[in-house]
Amino acid sequence: EAGVAQSPRYKIIEKRQSVAFWCNPISGHATLYWYQQILGQGPKLLIQFQNNGVVDDSQLPKDRFSAERLKGVDSTLKIQPAKLEDSAVYLCASSEDGTNNSPLHFGNGTRLTVT
């Protein structure tokens, strides 16, 4: 099966600029996740969608980060304006459903550098 697709692979922007990342989950997967992985740390969940609804966005900095999954398939994550501390790898993952028994499948991530 095709895996989780993410683009772009790399992005370099200056602080205060905006950036958007795109994710296409595995076909048929109802649940989609965005994780942030800062260098030297483990991935941290930013937002979880079940179909096109938000299940958990408690750790999403909503003053600058936004995400949507309008048709319950693809998703975009946006940062506006970016700060230096947003430099990280942004991982998208999907699972068949949101239950504990449903393993997460990760994409290769987008490496963001904010200068």
Place this chain on the structure above:
Amino acid sequence: AQSVSQHNHHVILSEAASLELGCNYSYGGTVNLFWYVQYPGQHLQLLLKYFSGDPLVKGIKGFEAEFIKSKFSFNLRKPSVQWSDTAEYFCAVNAGYGGATNKLIFGTGTLLAVQP
């Protein structure tokens, strides 16, 4: 809040050496435990998982992990490592935190380098 600690940040072994990576979590209730692996240039992938039953679980590529509830630990082991095991290993816990039934809390990762 739940947390996961991985004590070894960087491990260097020779081929055929035995491996044990430590993982401790903080959560008093029922947990599901995972080890994920990220090979160089690849995406995170599931190595093994523990939900219930036999506390010794076996995963892919000869890896195994033992859940010790009294120690809040889920250490990863492999009797004989290969050069191809060079990767970063992440321990994760899923405690159904905040209503999100599949929210994983990851440790900081252990970078394993196996020398041929």
